[in-house]
Structures are given as structure tokens and as C-alpha cells.
Amino acid sequence: MPEPLRLVQAGAGGMGRAWLRTIAANTSVQLVGLVDLDVDVARAAADEHGYHDVPVATSIDELDVEFEALIDVTVPVAHPTVSVEALLRGVPVLCEKPLAETVRECLQMAAASEVSGKLLMVSQSRRYFRAVEAFRRQLAELGPVGTLSCEFYKAPHFSGFRERMAEPLLVDMAIHQFDLSRKLIGSEPVSVYCDSYNPSWSWFDGNAAASAIFTYADGTRFTFAGSWCAPGLETSWNGRWRASTAGGTATWDGDNAPVAEPDVPAPLGDEPEEIAGSLVEFVNAVRTGTKPQSEVHSNVVSIAMVEAAVRSADTGVPVRIADIVTDAYTEALSTTQNPDLLAALKSWGDPLAVLGLS
Known part of the structure; x- marks a missing residue:
């Protein structure tokens, strides 16, 4: 040892x-x-x-x-x-x-x-819930995913910085669901159209609700609909998921083992969960020296999904993930002070290729 x-x-x-x-x-x-x-x-x-x-x-x-x-x-x-x-x-x-x-x-x-x-x-x-891995295995057996959806409805009272954010749901919470969609689909996002809003009864200053449709490189659509001011019949903190595939449908309630029709066994493992x-x-x-699933270059794509959703909500038009990355790369080149970091960034040439997006 x-x-x-x-x-x-x-x-x-x-x-x-x-x-x-x-x-x-x-x-x-x-x-x-x-x-x-x-x-x-x-x-x-x-x-x-x-x-x-x-x-x-x-x-x-x-x-x-x-x-x-x-x-x-x-x-x-x-x-x-x-x-x-x-x-x-x-x-x-x-x-x-x-x-x-x-x-x-x-x-x-x-x-x-x-x-x-x-x-x-x-x-x-x-990514480290046992049920998530079981859900991913189900989808792999059922065949290519056409549509993946997640509903997220909670009513937390944080009484802190989240209640003052401009886009609390998208910026502080949706990263979890957006990132999980990448793991479950096994492809990379290309674009998103998002609409965010704040119900009249909301205790948040910013937009506590949103709907987003992501298009993936393999043609899959991932839809997210959620709210942080939705009391009653709340979903799991992981959301409620449904996947339509070539071979059937699988659902996950966010807490328990996923189910599928036709039946595909989804035994849960005993691996450590969450931050463990x-x-x-x-x-x-x-x-x-192996590469973990959330190594920095890969995880940047999940952050770009959030930034793209916010930009789409602001502008009212679909936004390409590639545009978010290339704009950020240009900004990074002009603001990075450390000469070693700047040299590394300049060596990339194509940031999309570095992040696995092209």
C-alpha cells in the first residue's frame, strides 16, 4: 500500500x-x-x-x-x-x-x-452517483439517444448571495445537469437556445426559472426545464430525467435506480458517491497518471454551456458553444499577465481542438 x-x-x-x-x-x-x-x-x-x-x-x-x-x-x-x-x-x-x-x-x-x-x-x-452510472449503462444498451430531458423544480430559501444573482438557477445550479447531459449522451454540445424568467411570486431578485434546448454534435437534443421557486411536488436535487432512444425509453427520478422499457437491468454498484x-x-x-473524467480541459465545456445559456437568455437567440469558447480565448489572450500562461495559450492555435470540440 x-x-x-x-x-x-x-x-x-x-x-x-x-x-x-x-x-x-x-x-x-x-x-x-x-x-x-x-x-x-x-x-x-x-x-x-x-x-x-x-x-x-x-x-x-x-x-x-x-x-x-x-x-x-x-x-x-x-x-x-x-x-x-x-x-x-x-x-x-x-x-x-x-x-x-x-x-x-x-x-x-x-x-x-x-x-x-x-x-x-x-x-x-x-457524476459519481451510483444511479447515474446505472442510467448511463442502460442508455448504452438501449442505443443512440434522440432526446434527453431533465426537469428540476425546487423551492430553496438561501437568503444569501444566490437570491441576489442575475441568473441564480443557470449560473449556480444548472452546471450539474448540463454536465451530466454530456456524460449520459456521450457527445459534445454544439448550441443552445435558452429562455430565463422570474415568476411573479419569486423571492429571488434575478431569474429563478429557465428552459433550455441544447443541440449535440451527434444530433441529440437535451432539454432542461427548471425553477428555484417551485413549491410543491418538488423533484430531486438531481432533477427528473427521461431518455428516448432507438431501443426504448429510460427514466431516472434523481434518487433511486433508473428504470427502462423494455426492461434493462440497472444494478447499482458499491463505488463511493458524490465528493467521495x-x-x-x-x-x-x-x-x-490516468486522465479523470472531469479534467480541466473537458470541464471547460460544461462551463461554456452555462455561459452560452446565459448569453442566449440575454439575447433571445440561439448561441453556439464554439462562439463562447473563441470569444473567451480572445479575451484570455488579451488579459493574461503571466508570460508562461500566455505562451501556453498562444501555443493552442485552435482552442476548440484543445477542448475536444473540433
Whole structure:
């Protein structure tokens, strides 16, 4: 058995505490440091989870420890700074979703991974539900998917920044469903038409509801319809899914095992789920050099889906994913200050090819 991978975690808030519990339950890793802008919060979180001897600090530079990987659980706006700093120190990073707030920043983070030669992986936790993998296996047996749909209806009262966002549903939540559609369809998105709006009774300032239709490269259509101000008969947090294929139909309620007609068995495995699953895949990728499913270059496409949906909602016309990427690439070339990152970006030539979109 190899020695546990020595981890530093950045971020000790609510999600940070969930990661501390996950790290404690995995014998393949060892927490050796915890950083947070509020050192008292970091100390309390570490002590609460039994890490009384683990040093805490307000930044990685303040920690006097040797570590082999970083878990970035900071707020999304800080991901580009924290993850890139670690990568350029020669440390692989597992970053909480979303990778960044803009595709431009995502491209710069991908460049940092290339410059450092170190892995940057995103924890798209919904990919690690056992039922998702069973659903994917069902679809593979039934044949090509023509239409995949997801309904998402919840009524959360966050009373924080989400209720003040311009597009809370699309920007803060839909990344999960958009990203899952890529895993289930097995192709890449080409364009989207999206309409977002805010029902009259909504407690959100911005648009808490949206409908979107994505066209995929293989011709599949993925439709998303959802609301964050829909009390009563709520769906799972994963949404309610339906796939129409050449050989039949499969559905997943977001919580239980999927079902299909004609019947296709969908036994659930026993693999780790959610962030525990992403941590297992990250450790394996670091140890073996294999490419995980949410490696940075691939995950940029899911962020581009969100940005394209928002642009379509703003403009009222369909938006091509390629246009989002190329516009972001042009912006990245003009705003990147680090000469090594800029050189890496310039070497791409065609960003669509780098991201697997052409």
C-alpha cells in the first residue's frame, strides 16, 4: 500500500467541512494543512473533525508543511487564484465546482495545468452517483439517444448571495445537469437556445426559472426545464430525467435506480458517491497518471454551456458553444499577465481542438 497522499485543503466553510469529513473517511489521503481567510474558522473546523494537530493558516504560503496535492474548496471567485498558485508550485489540484466564474478564467487555469504539468480536476460530484452510472449503462444498451430531458423544480430559501444573482438557477445550479447531459449522451454540445424568467411570486431578485434546448454534435437534443421557486411536488436535487432512444425509453427520478422499457437491468454498484467518488478518482489519477473524467480541459465545456445559456437568455437567440469558447480565448489572450500562461495559450492555435470540440 502506498503512503497516503498528503493534502492541504483551502476553504473551511460549509462545503469545506463536508470535504474534511470525506478526507477523514478515506485512508488513501492525509490532511496536513488547512487554510482559510478566517484562521479562527479554519481552526474550529479542523478541531471539529479531529484534526487537532493539523496546522491552519490564512494562505498556503503561511503553512510550513510538505504536501502533494491541494483541495480547493474556496468560493468560486477565488478558484483561479488559489488553484493556479498551487499548480505553479508543482502541486496537482482537485477544485470544487464551478471551475471558475467565466470561461476566460477556465482557459487560463487549463493553461496553468499545462505549464506546470500537473493535474487540475474539477469535482463534478453529480457524476459519481451510483444511479447515474446505472442510467448511463442502460442508455448504452438501449442505443443512440434522440432526446434527453431533465426537469428540476425546487423551492430553496438561501437568503444569501444566490437570491441576489442575475441568473441564480443557470449560473449556480444548472452546471450539474448540463454536465451530466454530456456524460449520459456521450457527445459534445454544439448550441443552445435558452429562455430565463422570474415568476411573479419569486423571492429571488434575478431569474429563478429557465428552459433550455441544447443541440449535440451527434444530433441529440437535451432539454432542461427548471425553477428555484417551485413549491410543491418538488423533484430531486438531481432533477427528473427521461431518455428516448432507438431501443426504448429510460427514466431516472434523481434518487433511486433508473428504470427502462423494455426492461434493462440497472444494478447499482458499491463505488463511493458524490465528493467521495471524485476524491477517489483524483487520488487514482495522481498516482497513475490516468486522465479523470472531469479534467480541466473537458470541464471547460460544461462551463461554456452555462455561459452560452446565459448569453442566449440575454439575447433571445440561439448561441453556439464554439462562439463562447473563441470569444473567451480572445479575451484570455488579451488579459493574461503571466508570460508562461500566455505562451501556453498562444501555443493552442485552435482552442476548440484543445477542448475536444473540433
